[in-house]
Amino acid sequence: MAEKEITIKDVARLAGVSVATVSRVMNGRDRVSDATRKKIQRIIEELNFVPNTMAASMVNKKTHMLAVVVPEIQNPFYTAVIGGTVEAAKKEGFSTLVVSTYNDEAEEEEFFEGFLGRNVDGIILIGTHKEAGFYRNIRKPTILVDRYINDCGHDGVLIDNFRGAYEAAKHFVEYGHERIAIIDGAHDFNDGKDRYWGYHQALHEHGIVPEPGYHKQGKWLEEDGYRFTMELMQSAEPPTAIFATNNVICTGAIKAIRDLNLRIGEDISLIGFDENELAQFVQPRVTVVGRPMREMGIQATEMLIQKIKTPPGEQTKLKRIVLDVELIKRGSVKKLN
Amino acid sequence: MAEKEITIKDVARLAGVSVATVSRVMNGRDRVSDATRKKIQRIIEELNFVPNTMAASMVNKKTHMLAVVVPEIQNPFYTAVIGGTVEAAKKEGFSTLVVSTYNDEAEEEEFFEGFLGRNVDGIILIGTHKEAGFYRNIRKPTILVDRYINDCGHDGVLIDNFRGAYEAAKHFVEYGHERIAIIDGAHDFNDGKDRYWGYHQALHEHGIVPEPGYHKQGKWLEEDGYRFTMELMQSAEPPTAIFATNNVICTGAIKAIRDLNLRIGEDISLIGFDENELAQFVQPRVTVVGRPMREMGIQATEMLIQKIKTPPGEQTKLKRIVLDVELIKRGSVKKLN
């Protein structure tokens, strides 16, 4: 681990040519005579020379690396997005590195200020910051995924949270439910807010006034799902249906229902948002709003690379792609009518 | 996104000093008169200047970045290790980036050859390659975690797989089981192999000859756990106990048992390796061999940083830390005696 690195100069010297020529054969652009090319390649082989990527990057200002920054690496939703990103990036010759901010704004800032944030060619960002200002400060091709802040100055790939929630709530209503609870968290981002209002509108349209006591706001955590489901079901007038607005809240709700010895789809109807392991395990399986997670990563990455390749002059207008969601009906909603 | 970057030269010019002096106040090493320091700091502030980390790294050959390379980012075991790494690295002033090789050797090689692999200061590696040669080629401080290849030339942080499996199998035996099946995968790495032989020894010590038909080898996948459990339970002489040697195999086994309408801990006893969501959800909960996942990441990172800071001359002998495992007894093993 001590030997000093071999550089392009060493190769040039041993091959009896200039560094310029060595550089040429490495990058294969300019033409070089077959004889010298062969010789240089042999030396490179012998010396086991690998060019210093950082030096090259200093000149051409490109690293061919993308970063995908997510709030929480443990959440399968995010890892699916990451998977899509890695796949799409690879196809275009970019490497991807993953950074988890653990939902910590400071952590997110550190990324952008550090070596990484400053040296990737572009960023797929599922942000933790809530103010547009933070995003406007990012002077690098960036695509916001899932969470979008208005006026942030970047393109986005989102899903139709409003419609997803609307369909879920409508499904409850159409099956005759009226006492429909919703468990969510702070409306810091568009996603959470939209889900609430989608639910809200579906109820309204069917003449149901959402009861404040049926709206439980936590921190989008599994324990919130557990605790609020407990509370709801043990209240004087329990709901007949619960809308768990993300995957971990849904997991918590399922556990609570189990601990209460209630039967899903019988004693209580349930719809989740995003797939999760338990939703697919319990019987009957739980109806969820599904979204094209991997696809979101792919689309975002393609947009990003497109942007990276576009000359600074001819950048286009801001763009937001909204992907559709799908209500995956299974057996967790009881028909009351 | 077009404006040209501000450099140290701009700052120097505007402050009427040399770049050397600006560099000095940025790094705060050499002493600079209070007057000029103040002035330079003001200019830096005004210009919103952020030094180019890459240029700096070219000189001092340090990036203060660590990479943690895992086979699969979706597996909670690995994300736990990552979590430990990030925490420990941060404490020492290092940033961490995550790379998933998706169990693909080519992907792993690309990492090492690419920008990333060549520019981090050290690597926490849960490898995918099976031959020592690959690892010996890594000329950078590296700690192998979990999977270890003999003669690879790097330190390692492992767990006592043998004992974990041994305790699990012994637990079965002590509860009177004799027909004990094991589901694992290829013995490409020490971990899988050790788990098998730990099981083997426990049985032998108690006078039980492991029956070949009870050893099912797949690819360490959930579907293997599912399929083999089905096969085993539908065979002429089903086992009374199954040892599922990793978290996803255990998940598959639980699903199969559910689909067969069997009761865990009653019709079939089960022990898993590593925690998993279903093991904690089903009732009775499933006994598992637990290991200090986060702790593994922390220990490995501390070793790594230690190594990075050690002058090349005085490197110590290779070292392997083996952390202990714990059999977390719950209700999935029936007492037959």
Next chain:
DNA sequence: TTGAAAGCGATACCAC
């Protein structure tokens, strides 16, 4: 205390 200048290891333009 401060400045000039020599790198760090590549690329790319301009000559020849």
Next chain:
DNA sequence: GTGGTATCGCTTTCAA
């Protein structure tokens, strides 16, 4: 085709 050299943006002697 090939070589010389300025350059990228910073750090670090060496002098002054």
